[in-house]
Amino acid sequence: MAEGETGGADVPGDEPTPPAEPYDPEPGPEGGLEGAPDDEELPLTEHIEEMFSRLLRVLLVMAVVSGVVFPFAEQIINFLWYSYLQPASAEACAQGVSAARSSACPRVYHPLGLILARLKVATLAGFVVALPVLVYESYLFMRPGLYSHERRYYLASVPTSLVLAVVGLLFAHILVLPAIFTYFLFYSEGAAEIAFSLGQTFELMVLMLGFFAFIFQIPLFIMLAIMMGVTSRRWLADRRLYFWAGFATVAFIFNPDPTGMAPFIVTATMIVLFEGTLALLYWTGDGSLEPTLENATAARPYVWATTGLVGYVLSSLPMPGSYYDAIPTVVVDVIDGVGLLGYLPALVALVIIAIFEGTLLTLKGRATRRSYQTLLRLRRARIPLWITAVAIGYFANPRPPLVQAADSIALPAPTVAAGVLAVLAAYELGLxxxxxxRAEY
Known part of the structure; x- marks a missing residue:
């Protein structure tokens, strides 16, 4: 018997294993998964060089747009200023008509105040236009390593980024900044006469407009990350409190408003955008564009509650007022003494949340069955309680501007009731x- 031969029946394990066919990510004639044909390994220095070159292109676009807008910046400043500070007008400020109007007029306390304000508004215009350019350049940077469907998602995000930036600007211009400056005009009434510095006030305006142009990109970033498989809705939902804390940190650190009103609104907006995107993803099934009947049915309590709340806000029914006057004077004086009176709404919300989280930690340290069941119930109530704490804290404002805006709408109760019933009826009929x-097919 020759070497290497075996007697008896053949042993399958001794048969030579044919070499495995190499995986080809390219689509075959019948279609299939398309790979990333341009993907190749490059030295780190080349990646860094390309990244900086694309970033320079974004900065160049931003600089060009800013240069084009700069000659018209003074007109834009006047438009923005007198849009938010309604008691004033350009003519009244020029003539000094009355103290009420002059309190809202711009004052220059720096030799370069007007020039710097013009630079800020020009930079804001360049920033907004550069946002979609940044998305597109990042797409070109990552394009060699992307599959075809990922490239389509990324390209679709370029115009979407510009649309979201414009929506964010309009949201800040129409709703947020008028409410903030109405609050500024009257929160110190009876105690001091407020005067607005052109430099600092316009810095707040520009920063808020830029902030909202950027934070309205949150839905785009989340959807893009999920569609490309970077993360999942469940992962984001499980860590939502970390995101909430991060939003609040960013808003309070990078906002020049000393009263705490602006960062409070920025934080609330970021949380609403984040949670709204997660709700949309739950509705559509983690990126699928087709909603399911199960998700639509499960959303019934939220649809009913949201519709009822919107109807209540739009109606002429009395809105809850501020409880600022009910806070003990000693507490107000102590908070004012440490310079945190402007942050009173945030402090109230943090105290409520701290009490709740302290209760959770206390129950966690007890190993009884009853405390464990209570702990589970409280954990399920964490998100609603955090939202309630934020709402309670908001009404610590002496004059909550959003409540005043809702009072100015005051639609007739029968009209609002009919609208709410129509929305709910349409929802139930659709289900x-x-x-x-589905039963038919």
Whole structure:
């Protein structure tokens, strides 16, 4: 018997294993998964050089747009200033008509105040235009390593980024900044006469507009990350409190408003955008564009509650007022003494949250069955309680501007009730038709 031969039946394990066919990510004639044909390994220095070159292109676009806008910056400053500070007007400020109007007029306390304000508004315009350019350049940077469907997602995000930036600007211009400056005009009434510095006040305006242009990109970033498989809705939802804390930290650190009103609104907006995107992803199934009947049915309590809340805000029913006057004077004096009176709404919310989280830690240290069951119930109530704490803290404002804005709408109660019932009826009818069609097919 020759060497290497075996007697008896053949042993399958002794058969030579044919070499495995190499995996080809390119699509075959029948289609299939398309790979990243341009993906290749490059030295780190080349990646860094390309990244900086693309970043320079973004900065160049921003500089060019800023240079184009700069000659018209003074007109934009006047438009923005007198849009938010309604008691004043350009003519009244020029003539010094009355103290009430002059309190809202701009004052220059720095030799370069006007020039710096013009630079800020020009930079804001360049920043908004550069946002989609930044998204596109980042796409070109990562394009060699992206699959075809990922490239489509990324390219679609370029115009979406510009649209979201414009929506953020309009949101800040129409709702947020008028409410903030209305609060500024009257929160110190009776104690001091407020005067607005052109430099610092316009810095707040520009920063808020830029902030909202950027934070309205949150839905785009989340959707893009999930569609490309970087993360999942469940992962984000499980860590939502960390994101909330991060939003609050960013808003309070990088905002020049000393009263705490502006960062409070920025934080609330970021949380609403984050949670709204997660709710949309839950509705559509983690990136699928087709909602499911199960998700639509499970959203019934939220639809009913949100519709009722919106109807209540739009109606002429009395809104809850501020409880600022009910806070003990000693507490107010202590907070004012340490310079945190402007942050009173945030402090109230933090105290409520701290008490709740302290209760959770106390129960966690007890190893009884009853305390464990209570701990589980409280953990399920954590998100609603945090939201309630923020709402309670907001009403610590002496004059909550959003409440005043809601009072100015005051639609007739029958009209609002009819609208709420129509929305809920349409929702329930849609669910019924959906069930019927699915049963038919």
């Amino acid at each position: 019924a038709l959906w069930r019927w069609r």
